Amino acid sequence: EYVVEEFETQLLNYLRATDCEVGLLLNFGKKPEFRRKVFENKRKLRKNPF
Known part of the structure; x- marks a missing residue:
């Protein structure tokens, strides 16, 4: 019926674990x-020179 904090936390975990930086939570309930969540992980952006 509504977006709860646990859903937002799970989305941020997905963003941390992948190369994606932007995620959307969509709710098609009564309301x-x-x-939109953004997680910029600069550690992932570094390229290994070797």
Whole structure:
């Protein structure tokens, strides 16, 4: 029915674990809503020179 904090936390965990930096939570319940989360992980952006 609604977006809870646990869903947002799970989305951030997915963003940390992947190369994706932007995620969307979509709710099509009684009151449609969405949340956009951005996780910029500079550690992932470094390229290994070897």
